[in-house]
Amino acid sequence: MNTLLQLQSIHKAFADVRVLEDVSLSLAPGEVVSLLGPSGCGKSTLLRIAAGLDRAYQGDLQLGAHLPRGRGNGIGVVFQEPRLMPWLSVAQNVGFADGWIAEDKWVQQLLRDVGLQGRGDALPKHLSGGQAQRVAIARALYGKPQVLLLDEPFSAVDAFTRMKLQDLVAELAARYGIAVLLVTHDLDEAFYLSDRVLILGGAPSRLQRELAVQLPRPRDRRSPQLGQLRGEALTELYQSHAL
């Protein structure tokens, strides 16, 4: 299977409330795929299933044969909030998975990668929201993942910081050859970053549509083609009564 991660016909309910119905998706090496949908439509639920954090579902999750199994399973996750350990330094948070045997050279490289060189000894409380999220990104990269799962990682920061973080993640994913599954409710973000955008909607949620973004990188946020794709997605969201 030349796929890193495949979800096949996922059905998920909380008690008797059905949230996801027959959702299938796959992620190929190096690909950036966004899962776009309104708040409450089940995006985080699906991402948690993909991350192996929730096993109470119907359907099938398959990981690519090349992904290592078990701890450090080749998948890094970034959530909406940074979830840093407040008593650990920035560097210790980045190398958290390895504790005191963390590889310091790699930690320092990652701090440079995310623009936090020299801040390794700082405590999380001394960071801005955007800087804290940079630490969370570095921590997710520490295990050298082949897949990054991102759950609205940019939605708690201001619009300018958000654009910078989007570019940072795109650049690092391309540099390290990491495939990305990004959950977002931000249409601009989805189309700017992705090769494919999957629109989730309805009650319970199903995949309504898949839009391919065949634009070369680096992309221009002002490009009319991105505007057109955004329009198509909006139409789809209206039709599925998501808006």
Ligand SMILES: Nc1ncnc2c1ncn2[C@@H]1O[C@H](COP(=O)(O)OP(=O)(O)O)[C@@H](O)[C@H]1O
């Ligand atoms: N642990 C839970 N128990 C009960 N209901 C939940 C739980 N987690 C999520 N839900 C419900 O499932 C639906 C989808 O939630 P979620 O996946 O968080 O949506 P999204 O991430 O798209 O905003 C929501 O209606 C939410 O209230």
Ligand SMILES: [Mg+2]
């Ligand atoms: Mg969510």
